[in-house]
Every structure is written in C-alpha cells, then in structure tokens.
Amino acid sequence: MKWATKAKAIVWLHVVRLWRYKLSFLSIAVSSVLWLFLFILGVLLFVPPEGQREASLQAFWVVFAWSFVSSGTWLMGAWVRFLISVGLVEEHMLRGVTPYEVMYGRVIPFLFDVFLTTAIAVLVIGTTFSVNVFEVKDTWILLLGVVLMFLQSLSYGLVITSLSMRTGVPGQLLDVVNMLTIGLLILPAERIPASVRPLFYLIPYTAPMQLIRCGLSGSRDYFALAEGLAVLAVLLTAAASAARSTLRYLRREGVKAVGFM
Amino acid sequence: MRLVTLLKSGVVLDLYYFKNNRASFFGMLVYPYLMLGLILGAGFLFGSAEAFRRNVGLNVDPVLYFIASTVVAMASVSVMWEVGGNVMFLRWLGALPYVLLAPHRMSVVLVVSYIPRYVLFQLIQILEFLPLIMVLHGPIEALYRTAVIIVATMIGMLPLLGFSAIFAAVMLHLEEESNVLNWLNPLILLFSGAFYPVYLLPAWARAVSTMLPTTYTLELARIASLVSMPSMGAYVALFSILLGLTVLYNSLSLVLVGKSEEAVLRRGGIS
Numbered sequence A: 001m002k003w004a005t006k007a008k009a010i011v012w013l014h015v016v017r018l019w020r021y022k023l024s025f026l027s028i029a030v031s032s033v034l035w036l037f038l039f040i041l042g043v044l045l046f047v048p049p050e051g052q053r054e055a056s057l058q059a060f061w062v063v064f065a066w067s068f069v070s071s072g073t074w075l076m077g078a079w080v081r082f083l084i085s086v087g088l089v090e091e092h093m094l095r096g097v098t099p100y101e102v103m104y105g106r107v108i109p110f111l112f113d114v115f116l117t118t119a120i121a122v123l124v125i126g127t128t129f130s131v132n133v134f135e136v137k138d139t140w141i142l143l144l145g146v147v148l149m150f151l152q153s154l155s156y157g158l159v160i161t162s163l164s165m166r167t168g169v170p171g172q173l174l175d176v177v178n179m180l181t182i183g184l185l186i187l188p189a190e191r192i193p194a195s196v197r198p199l200f201y202l203i204p205y206t207a208p209m210q211l212i213r214c215g216l217s218g219s220r221d222y223f224a225l226a227e228g229l230a231v232l233a234v235l236l237t238a239a240a241s242a243a244r245s246t247l248r249y250l251r252r253e254g255v256k257a258v259g260f261m
Numbered sequence B: 001m002r003l004v005t006l007l008k009s010g011v012v013l014d015l016y017y018f019k020n021n022r023a024s025f026f027g028m029l030v031y032p033y034l035m036l037g038l039i040l041g042a043g044f045l046f047g048s049a050e051a052f053r054r055n056v057g058l059n060v061d062p063v064l065y066f067i068a069s070t071v072v073a074m075a076s077v078s079v080m081w082e083v084g085g086n087v088m089f090l091r092w093l094g095a096l097p098y099v100l101l102a103p104h105r106m107s108v109v110l111v112v113s114y115i116p117r118y119v120l121f122q123l124i125q126i127l128e129f130l131p132l133i134m135v136l137h138g139p140i141e142a143l144y145r146t147a148v149i150i151v152a153t154m155i156g157m158l159p160l161l162g163f164s165a166i167f168a169a170v171m172l173h174l175e176e177e178s179n180v181l182n183w184l185n186p187l188i189l190l191f192s193g194a195f196y197p198v199y200l201l202p203a204w205a206r207a208v209s210t211m212l213p214t215t216y217t218l219e220l221a222r223i224a225s226l227v228s229m230p231s232m233g234a235y236v237a238l239f240s241i242l243l244g245l246t247v248l249y250n251s252l253s254l255v256l257v258g259k260s261e262e263a264v265l266r267r268g269g270i271s
Helices: A004-018 A022-044 A049-078 A080-085 A087-094 A099-102 A107-129 A139-166 A170-186 A208-217 A222-253 B003-020 B022-046 B049-056 B062-084 B086-094 B098-100 B108-127 B131-137 B139-171 B178-192 B201-207 B212-224 B232-266
Strands: none
Touching: A004 A022, A004 A080, A004 A099, A004 A107, A022 A049, A022 A107, A022 B003, A022 B178, A049 A080, A049 A087, A049 A107, A049 A139, A049 A170, A049 B022, A080 A087, A080 A099, A080 A139, A087 A099, A087 A222, A099 A139, A099 A222, A099 B062, A107 A139, A107 B049, A139 A222, A170 A208, A170 B022, A208 A222, B003 B022, B003 B108, B003 B178, B022 B062, B022 B108, B049 B062, B062 B086, B062 B108, B062 B131, B062 B139, B062 B178, B062 B212, B086 B098, B086 B108, B086 B139, B098 B108, B108 B232, B139 B178, B139 B212, B139 B232, B178 B201, B212 B232
C-alpha cells in the first residue's frame, strides 16, 4: 500500500469517528472543564479577593496545559485498548499498516479535544471571573511552551500506547497519574528553591508549563527551555524504542485482549 | 427472590469486585487523598487559612471542610453512576432485559443491590481520613467529627438514591447516557456547593441548589469542620429537609421508573 493511500485512509478513519462521536467529545470537554472549575473554585476560597483575578488567569492556563496531558493519556494511550478489543490491530497489520500508524491519526481527535476544552474553559473561566485569559506579554515564548507541551504529551501517549499493547494499563492508574500531573502544573517553578529547579524541570510537562507562565508574565527562563527540549528528546526516544520493541513483540506473540462480540 | 437475597448479592458482588479489581481498589483508596491534597496544596500555595475563613465567612477548619466536601462529592458521584448510570452498564453488558424480567421492579433492584456497596465504599473512604483528623484534632474529637460525616453520608444517601433512580428512568429512554451523566455529575456538585459554598453562588444557582439533596448532605457533613459546634436546631433542620427529600424523590422514582420501564418495554427499546 502506498504511503499516501495509507495516510488518506487513516485521516479519513479518524475524521469520520470524530464526527460520529461529536457528542461524546463535547461531553468529555464540558465535564473536564466543569470538574476543573469545581476544583479551581475550591482553591480560590483560599485566595484573598484582590488576588483572585490573577489566580483565575493562572488557573485557565493550567486547564489549557492539562487538556494536552489528558488527551495524550486518554485519546491516545488509553484508546489503543479499544483498537485491540475490537480486533483491529491484527486487521491493520495484515494489510501492512502498523497500529502506530493508526495511532498517529489520533492527533486529529487529540487537537480537537484540546480546542474544544480550551473554548469551553475560555467561556466558563473568562466570564465567571471577568478576566481576559489571552492577556499575554510574550506570545512567542507562550507558543513555544504550548508546542513543547503538545510534543511531550504526544510522546507520553505513545509510550502508554506501547505499554497498553504489552500489558494492558489499568485506567484507574492512568487517572491517578493524571491527577498528580495537575499538581505539578499548578506548582509555579518560582516556589521551588533555585538549587533544585533544574531537577524539577526534568519532570515532564513542568518546563513547558513554566514557558507558558513566562509568556504570560513576559519573563525568560532559558533553563526551562533547554531542559524542556532535553526531556522531549528523552520522551521521543523512549516512545520510538518502546514502539519498535512492541511491534517486534506483537509480530512474534500477537495481541492479547478480551474482544467485543 | 427476597430483598435480603438482593442485599446479599450486592455484598458478594462487592467482595469479588475488590478481589478481581485490585487497581480499582487502590484507585478508590488513593483518589480521595489526591483530591484533598490537590485542593489544599494549591490553596495554601496561593492563599492562606485566614483568607479561606474570611471568604467562607465561618470559623472553620479548612482541612476538615474539604475532607467533608471530598467524601460527599465522591459519594454523590458514586450514587449517580452506580444507580443512574447502571442502566447504561447493564445495557452494554446485555443484562438489562434480565433485570427488567426479575421479580422485583428495576428501581428496587438498582437501589437495593447498590446499598451494600455504598455503605462499604463510603465507610472505607471516610475511615481512611480518620488518622489525619486524629492528628489535627486529637482522638476523641476526631471520632466525634468523623461520626458526623458518616451520619451525613448515610442519611444523605436516602434522598440521593431516589434522585438517581429518577435519572435511571430517564436513562432508559436516552441513547447517549454516558454523555449526559459525564457532565451532570460535576454540574450537580457545582450547584450543591461541593467545594464552594452555596451562599457564595449567584441567586439563580442558589435556587437550583435548594432542590438538590447533595446541598443538604454537604451542609450536614461540613458541620464536622466548624470550630465551635452548632446548636441541635441546625442538625434537626438539616435532618428534616433530607428526610422530606427522601420521601419526595423516592416516591417520584417509584412512579417514574415503573412508567419508564413499561414505556420502553412496549416499544421494544431494550437491547
């Protein structure tokens, strides 16, 4: 099968599914924002009235960053279980398409979910707290943070995809890890002692989030940029190597799953 | 089939559920602490306990305030999914026709077989906070405050069961059940004042909150967080409202679920 034919089929598959499950996507986005909004309201109870505007602005960008993390985990990493359960991994492999090539197409629902979640968050947070969430001092630094966040979550999603195909990662554990990630995104790097900060940036997502904060405040953090790129390189290498080893394993052992009838 | 048999089947189901879903059991233990840790961690990072008391307008312990909120929020989500959303799972499993054909009405099966799970899960989740409350308030006071939360979640369950069964009736007719329940749960918690007190919400939201059983369950559970205990009158008022809502929602659910079952069976909509 030609590369272009494969790509066209994969894009078509994900666009059609996206359209068919439009209500599910809307529901996921609304419920994610509502859950995070509940959590933000709880946190804002601790903040004096004069600081609430600034805190809500920070909260919006945490929601935005988290939507990348969540989509990477669920719409890529966890979705592969569905592909396995309906028996489509073998079908694709027999036709010369690896499950990873199918997964690359998941970038379409991934980005759509981020867009939808962000739009709803702008509406909910922006109107509730009367704050312009796009008050950005340095757009380029912010965009750099967003691109790094996207690529890191994409790599993480691919690592989870491989783990899912080898072991079957329980959803509850993915949920727990996601909740821990929100904690990391909330934590401003300035609150971490300067001596420990380079180590802090080695945790995935922390450096891109710091770059987003730099974009909001107009400050620069070259450590965050360098370490964010280094972490991305490690994650991409891990994703590629896990994919290679999983494909070898699948060709040798097949896929283990309880199928739907 | 006697009701005791249904209760017994609920208990056995839960024990096997824990045995076969260890990751789920682990998640259930970790989740409340994660939620609490995140809110308190972020709260103290960006603000203070003094600002919290000023904003809430009450002399409360923020840790206990959010322990009570977290426990009731998780209880509410559990009831809504396990009773209201159970129709969806039964439909997916292909077991819905069997439940409809069982000697008891579906609302009774859904509610009675769920009660043991609710009691067990809630007790585990509340008691896992006991060591933390003991550290903060000493053993005797901790036992008393924990008892208030336990009583609140157990009494709060009664109207919530009927409330969720009404949603189960609606679910029988919907084809996008999970889409509805997904956003309904946080919305209910938002209007109930789960993490943000109802009296700080706008007037229209306060009007919605008066109809929700979780509003009063949260109020009752949060008594545990007050530094000075309220008068007996406050307890009696909340108990009375919850019992009134129990009668209202459970009577409504009995009628609505029955009618809904009949309508769906008539049009052959169960598959």
